[in-house]
Amino acid sequence: MILVENLNKSFGKLHVLKDINLHVKPGEVVVIIGPSGSGKSTLLRCINYLEKPDSGNVYIDGEMIGKREVNGKLVDDSLKNINRLRSQIGMVFQKFNLFPHMTALGNVIEGPITVKKMPKEQAIEKGRYFLKKVGLADKEDSYPSQLSGGQQQRVAIARALAMEPKLMLFDEPTSALDPELVGEVLSVMLDLAKEGMTMVVVTHEMGFAREVADRVIFMNEGRIIEEGTPEQIFLNPQNERTKAFLSKIL
Amino acid sequence: MVGFFSFLVKYLPVLLEGTIMTLQLTVLSITFGTIIGLFVALAKISKSKFLSIPASLYTWVIRGVPLLVQLFFLYFGLPQVGIELSPFSAAVIGLSVCSGAYIAEIIRAGIQSIDKGQLEAAYSLGMSYAQAMRRIIIPQAYRRLIPPMGNEFISMLKNSSLVTTIAMVELMRTATHISSSTFRPLESFVAAGLLYLVLTTIFVLIFGRLERRLTVYE
Numbered sequence: 450m451i452l453v454e455n456l457n458k459s460f461g462k463l464h465v466l467k468d469i470n471l472h473v474k475p476g477e478v479v480v481i482i483g484p485s486g487s488g489k490s491t492l493l494r495c496i497n498y499l500e501k502p503d504s505g506n507v508y509i510d511g512e513m514i515g516k517r518e519v520n521g522k523l524v525d526d527s528l529k530n531i532n533r534l535r536s537q538i539g540m541v542f543q544k545f546n547l548f549p550h551m552t553a554l555g556n557v558i559e560g561p562i563t564v565k566k567m568p569k570e571q572a573i574e575k576g577r578y579f580l581k582k583v584g585l586a587d588k589e590d591s592y593p594s595q596l597s598g599g600q601q602q603r604v605a606i607a608r609a610l611a612m613e614p615k616l617m618l619f620d621e622p623t624s625a626l627d628p629e630l631v632g633e634v635l636s637v638m639l640d641l642a643k644e645g646m647t648m649v650v651v652t653h654e655m656g657f658a659r660e661v662a663d664r665v666i667f668m669n670e671g672r673i674i675e676e677g678t679p680e681q682i683f684l685n686p687q688n689e690r691t692k693a694f695l696s697k698i699l
Numbered sequence: 700m701v702g703f704f705s706f707l708v709k710y711l712p713v714l715l716e717g718t719i720m721t722l723q724l725t726v727l728s729i730t731f732g733t734i735i736g737l738f739v740a741l742a743k744i745s746k747s748k749f750l751s752i753p754a755s756l757y758t759w760v761i762r763g764v765p766l767l768v769q770l771f772f773l774y775f776g777l778p779q780v781g782i783e784l785s786p787f788s789a790a791v792i793g794l795s796v797c798s799g800a801y802i803a804e805i806i807r808a809g810i811q812s813i814d815k816g817q818l819e820a821a822y823s824l825g826m827s828y829a830q831a832m833r834r835i836i837i838p839q840a841y842r843r844l845i846p847p848m849g850n851e852f853i854s855m856l857k858n859s860s861l862v863t864t865i866a867m868v869e870l871m872r873t874a875t876h877i878s879s880s881t882f883r884p885l886e887s888f889v890a891a892g893l894l895y896l897v898l899t900t901i902f903v904l905i906f907g908r909l910e911r912r913l914t915v916y917e
């Protein structure tokens with residue numbers, strides 16, 4: 450579903466991602482952990498091409514994102530194609546990034562209507578379905594400012610799901626939430642994972658990782674240092690840095 | 700005081716004609732200025748230097764040169780190279796080009812005040828830059844634009860009095876005419892001032908109301 454090959458990314462002199470290789474199979478749930486600044490967000494942003502990698506390739510379901518082969522050479526892909534691929538990748542942000550001028554339902558139907566050109570009636574029907582799925586059927590007319598953080602993040606998840614993406618990327622979806630609101634968001638994500646959604650989740654919620662992650666990846670200073678099942682990483686980490694990091698957060 | 704009152708009654712119809720012209724000039728130049736300003740603002744924040752450099756040049760020159768000089772350039776300067784503009788055309792062009800530069804800055808600041816995450820959320824749904832601007836960024840910026848646009852409108856209303864110098868007959872010039880034909884400059888200009896004050900007050904109220912209506916969701 451996702452294939453990342455020799456990905457490198459720098460911001461100026463700062464080499465943020467160093468030779469990242471990653472393969473996520475359909476239906477797999479991969480959790481990424483690592484200290485702040487280790488490049489986790491940048492990796493997710495390279496996967497849906499919000500950030501343009503300096504070198505290396507990213508394939509989504511076999512299609513290369515951002516580049517295209519012409520006469521055996523790789524050239525920049527058209528924006529149209531990049532947008533089309535992006536529309537198949539759901540993304541959930543730490544700060545929700547809901548559209549404040551639209552209601553909850555308005556947020557959820559925006560993608561289907563504007564990007565997929567879906568008729569409004571149909572989009573509304575679908576939007577209600579996804580709001581119900583995240584447990585917010587009664588909030589469709591509320592504006593984001595009228596919702597709690599946990600509710601906002603669930604609307605954001607519904608908004609991403611309404612595009613019927615092939616995979617979902619989550620960038621610390623619960624770290625901006627008050628502790629008592631974390632559970633409601635995790636439980637929506639848990640359901641998604643159980644339904645077989647392919648997910649890459651940056652999170653330090655160990656309970657979530659243990660319950661649903663097929664694989665946990667530890668990143669440090671732009672490299673994938675260690676990966677394995679949740680048990681391997683959390684209970685029996687091999688790398689010193691992984692041990693040091695886990696001892697800080699567990 | 701009684702003298703002023705009868706003066707006002709006598710000349711009000713002519714003054715109102717001038718007032719209507721002033722209002723027309725202001726509305727026209729703000730309308731064209733907004734269209735110019737939107738494109739210039741988008742050009743200014745564009746990654747393409749081909750767009751952003753001319754746009755920056757435009758706002759730099761127009762905001763840095765007095766409006767009076769610009770109007771004289773259009774009305775007295777251009778005929779020298781064979782371009783003759785009527786007072787009305789010169790006034791509308793001059794005021795529009797001028798307000799366009801200020802409005803471009805207002806719109807640019809408005810767009811850039813929107814959180815970067817909004818654009819990213821829009822992109823992550825698969826939107827193009829144009830779709831993201833049209834559906835997500837501009838509607839949010841638009842609400843923040845109301846107060847500075849109100850200020851711009853009012854300063855344009857007052858600035859429009861400068862076009863009296865290029866033979867455009869509006870409120871200010873009407874007052875000047877009355878003053879010289881009646882030899883009562885005090886009453887003439889007090890009357891003009893009052894009419895400007897009425898207009899600006901009306902627009903302050905309108906924009907204030909607009910602002911309150913549009914900020915419900917925040």
Ligand SMILES: Nc1ncnc2c1ncn2[C@@H]1O[C@H](COP(=O)(O)OP(=O)(O)O)[C@@H](O)[C@H]1O
Pocket residue numbers: 460463465483484485486487488489490491492
């Ligand atoms: N747009 C950017 N411009 C410059 N530096 C950036 C940018 N985005 C991220 N960085 C830097 O890249 C490094 C990795 O950031 P990030 O991927 O956000 O890490 P993480 O999500 O693991 O905390 C950090 O040092 C950060 O300051």
Ligand SMILES: [Mg+2]
Pocket residue numbers: 489490491620621
């Ligand atoms: Mg991050």
